[in-house]
Amino acid sequence: MRTFKGRWEMIDGKRKKTTSSGMTHEKLPRWAASNTPSTGAAEKPAAKNPGPAVERRAFFWMVLGWGSFTAAMAWAGGLVGRFMFPNVLFEPPQSFKAGTPEEYTVNDVSERWKDRFGVWLVRDTEKMYALSTVCTHLGCTPNWLPNERKFKCPCHGSGFFTTGINFEGPAPRPLERFKIALADDGQILIDKSKKFQQEKGEWNDPDSFLVV
């Protein structure tokens, strides 16, 4: 605590106690009041009403904040949904009925099931068989050229006879055949889940052709 060292002096004919700087004790309280640093508390104006502009700004930021939060939650929910329900590949059924043998011309290739099931149905004078439309080189889809009576792959030029045997281009082996049978209702039943490869001697399997 700060103290003042006083001394006695004669002022206006009276003996008065002064500070070390010569100030009388009567003046000291006034001097102290004028030299005391303000804390600012008393000078602060009373808090004003923020007004409608400030309230509108606060409302805007609140709406923006909640909007961003909602959008972020929706995005996160979408990610979780995709994780919970991944893409499912729906493939056409592996077996299907293809009508009766009488619907197919002898010594001809039918493209009736090519787009939907990836199958050529071939009928010769004795039997029918279901050929895969997948090239055995790199998996392209060959075209049936009726005038040349061959399947021709547009990718690298492989050629296949109507039997499925490869005879030109880079294809290393014949086209594959699918299981074929006659259903109880007289319709041709093709089962793509069972394949037969000529190079493995599987074309002799009675399930690989249908006698007609």
Ligand code: FES
């Ligand atoms: S994919 Fe058919 S020839 Fe290459």
